[in-house]
Amino acid sequence: MKREPPQSIADYGPLFFPAGMLLLFFVVPFGTMIAVSFFQRQEGGFYTPAFVFSNYERFLSAFFGGVLGFSLMLAVTVAICCVVLALPFTYLLTKLTRRLQVFWLVALLSVLSLSEVIIGFAWSTLLSRTAGISNLLVRTGLLDQPVALFPSFGAVLTGMVYQALPYTILVLYPAIIRLDPTLMEAARTLGSSPIRAFFNVLVPALRNTIMATLIMVFIFALGSYLLPQILGRPQHWTLSVLITDQAIYQSNMPFAAAMAVFLVLVTLGLVALTLLVGRKGEKA
Amino acid sequence: MNNMLKKSVSRRAVLGAGVMGAAILAMPTILRAQDKSLKVGVYGGYFKDSFDKNIFPEFTKASGIAIESVAEPTGEAWLVQLEQAAKAGAAPADVSMMSQVAMLKGQTTKLWAPLDMAKIPNSKNLIDHFINKYPDGGVAGIGAVAWYITLVTNTQAYKEAPESWAAFWDKANADKLGLLALVSNSFLLEITAKTFLGGTNALDTEEGLLKAFDKLAEVKPNVRLWYRDEAQFEQSLKSGEIPMGQYYHDVTGLAASEGHPVRSTFPKEGGVQDSGCWALSRASKKVEEAHVFIDYMSQPAIQATLSRKVGTAPTVKRELLDLNEKEFGAVSSAIAPIIPRYDLYTTKSDWLNQKWTELIVG
Numbered sequence: 001m002k003r004e005p006p007q008s009i010a011d012y013g014p015l016f017f018p019a020g021m022l023l024l025f026f027v028v029p030f031g032t033m034i035a036v037s038f039f040q041r042q043e044g045g046f047y048t049p050a051f052v053f054s055n056y057e058r059f060l061s062a063f064f065g066g067v068l069g070f071s072l073m074l075a076v077t078v079a080i081c082c083v084v085l086a087l088p089f090t091y092l093l094t095k096l097t098r099r100l101q102v103f104w105l106v107a108l109l110s111v112l113s114l115s116e117v118i119i120g121f122a123w124s125t126l127l128s129r130t131a132g133i134s135n136l137l138v139r140t141g142l143l144d145q146p147v148a149l150f151p152s153f154g155a156v157l158t159g160m161v162y163q164a165l166p167y168t169i170l171v172l173y174p175a176i177i178r179l180d181p182t183l184m185e186a187a188r189t190l191g192s193s194p195i196r197a198f199f200n201v202l203v204p205a206l207r208n209t210i211m212a213t214l215i216m217v218f219i220f221a222l223g224s225y226l227l228p229q230i231l232g233r234p235q236h237w238t239l240s241v242l243i244t245d246q247a248i249y250q251s252n253m254p255f256a257a258a259m260a261v262f263l264v265l266v267t268l269g270l271v272a273l274t275l276l277v278g279r280k281g282e283k284a
Numbered sequence: 285m286n287n288m289l290k291k292s293v294s295r296r297a298v299l300g301a302g303v304m305g306a307a308i309l310a311m312p313t314i315l316r317a318q319d320k321s322l323k324v325g326v327y328g329g330y331f332k333d334s335f336d337k338n339i340f341p342e343f344t345k346a347s348g349i350a351i352e353s354v355a356e357p358t359g360e361a362w363l364v365q366l367e368q369a370a371k372a373g374a375a376p377a378d379v380s381m382m383s384q385v386a387m388l389k390g391q392t393t394k395l396w397a398p399l400d401m402a403k404i405p406n407s408k409n410l411i412d413h414f415i416n417k418y419p420d421g422g423v424a425g426i427g428a429v430a431w432y433i434t435l436v437t438n439t440q441a442y443k444e445a446p447e448s449w450a451a452f453w454d455k456a457n458a459d460k461l462g463l464l465a466l467v468s469n470s471f472l473l474e475i476t477a478k479t480f481l482g483g484t485n486a487l488d489t490e491e492g493l494l495k496a497f498d499k500l501a502e503v504k505p506n507v508r509l510w511y512r513d514e515a516q517f518e519q520s521l522k523s524g525e526i527p528m529g530q531y532y533h534d535v536t537g538l539a540a541s542e543g544h545p546v547r548s549t550f551p552k553e554g555g556v557q558d559s560g561c562w563a564l565s566r567a568s569k570k571v572e573e574a575h576v577f578i579d580y581m582s583q584p585a586i587q588a589t590l591s592r593k594v595g596t597a598p599t600v601k602r603e604l605l606d607l608n609e610k611e612f613g614a615v616s617s618a619i620a621p622i623i624p625r626y627d628l629y630t631t632k633s634d635w636l637n638q639k640w641t642e643l644i645v646g
Contacts, residue, residue, distance in 0.1 A: 041634070042392070043632075043633055043634050046367055058638075063645075066646075129525055130523045130524055130525045131523065151509065235645060235646075242645075245466070245641070247364070248360070248361045248364060249360050249361065249466055250468075250637050251360055251364045252634065252637075
């Protein structure tokens with residue numbers, strides 16, 4: 001069957017609804033946010049329409065630079081941890097029987113039904129001194145007395161990886177299951193060990209998928225603001241936490257909007273850079 | 285019977301019934317009192333539950349006005365929502381209980397409709413400083429309840445109650461404190477000034493403020509949790525995970541009465557007294573009902589009930605109340621309270637917030 005290119009406006013008809021939705025629920029709110037980021041903040045009140053750069057000026061400081069840097073670093077770390085854990089897991093998953101695969105996928109989907117609040121409080125209990133897993137280690141004689149494992153960077157990372165891992169697996173799964181099984185068989189026939197074949201054949205074959213997954217988890221993790229608050233110390237708070245502070249608690253919408261715009265721009269820039277580097281690598 | 289079962293119900297009818305059912309569930313007050321109703325915002329959780337149980341039904345009985353209570357978040361989050369809604373001409377709640385900092389911020393944008401004191405005769409019962417006024421003399425809000433932030437401890441971890449706020453600075457309490465995460469609701473600058481700098485007047489100048497920030501920086505190694513969400517700290521305090529901190533006297537008292545190993549202490553420098561006002565959104569159309577409600581809440585008898593049932597300190601004059609010494613002592617203290625420097629949070633809010641964030645995050 002040959003696909004005809006659209007001839008008339010009517011052929012584009014089915015696109016109008018999603019385009020309208022995108023305009024209404026993404027472009028308009030985002031445009032409003034950009035507009036508000038240039039408004040004049042009224043201290044002790046709200047804001048008045050204006051066109052000023054003071055909100056962006058306030059953001060350009062070593063302090064906020066540090067917070068932004070930490071947020072990016074955290075999101076990158078979460079993305080790498082997730083992919084490193086999910087890739088072998090998903091590969092092994094595709095080797096299981098159909099029944100077991102369905103079981104695992106349902107289990108993973110059910111983790112997605114948990115809200116960030118529940119995940120945060122559950123991990124804070126698990127890592128606490130009074131009721132946490134360190135008590136089990138004391139019971140088995142590995143520790144002398146129970147210790148608190150949160151708030152700490154490790155706790156924030158654990159919580160966020162736990163939250164993002166199901167997404168990672170669900171994104172990797174279709175790509176891996178569609179992969180030609182003869183690739184691995186050929187590698188094995190030619191004498192490569194399973195681990196060597198995994199790294200030399202499977203990983204390069206999935207390059208684009210892995211890149212896309214990393215970017216997706218990175219962006220997902222960048223927006224997290226609850227887990228760093230529940231499981232981390234103030235130095236582990238992400239830029240999203242400070243944006244929330246400004247918007248909700250300081251009623252400083254212009255500054256919050258400016259920070260959010262900046263975060264979006266930096267994110268888009270990083271994603272573009274990654275894709276650019278990836279394309280160059282492909283040509284070489 | 286058989287016939288009825290056989291009758292096929294169309295999908296549309298089922299959907300329609302579902303929507304109707306949902307609408308009925310969502311609008312209970314409309315069914316209860318069709319003509320007179322009022323939406324009242326109070327802090328969600330234990331506070332709202334006590335009001336729903338002990339106060340609002342009595343009010344409806346006395347006035348014929350049905351109350352729909354709305355759970356509002358603490359701090360200034362509710363203020364932002366009310367302000368945004370008012371710009372669109374809507375009022376998520378007609379009357380809301382607002383803390384002082386939020387009251388003042390709302391006053392600068394004229395969010396609160398001026399109240400007519402002639403329609404609130406009971407307002408004469410109030411202690412003067414619980415009436416918030418606009419610069420032109422119009423009344424923006426009327427004191428609803430007062431509460432204290434005190435020094436709280438887990439009784440199993442601390443056999444003896446600490447006597448002074450200075451306990452926060454004690455090196456022995458490393459990594460044991462839970463403190464409020466915002467400059468405008470923790471009032472830690474005032475606590476520092478009263479404990480170490482001779483009083484909150486020390487915060488008059490920028491130099492004094494910086495001195496307080498420096499002193500406060502010494503507390504940082506002792507803090508395990510900077511909390512925004514009260515549930516986060518309350519749970520840890522009860523379990524002993526975080527055995528000391530600042531918290532609300534009323535809620536701590538309730539937890540103790542339920543058998544949890546917690547206590548609330550008024551330090552010798554005094555507890556921090558904050559208060560909530562009843563304020564009417566300018567977008568509300570229920571002006572008459574709001575005045576009736578605020579007048580009702582300003583009666584000494586109702587204030588006494590609040591102290592007994594909700595654990596808040598009264599905003600009406602002590603001599604008008606029938607609370608005995610013990611009842612009054614449970615919600616207040618003879619030690620002079622630390623009164624927050626509300627003026628700072630409107631005139632210097634951004635500067636303070638920036639310094640504060642740098643202090644705890646940096």
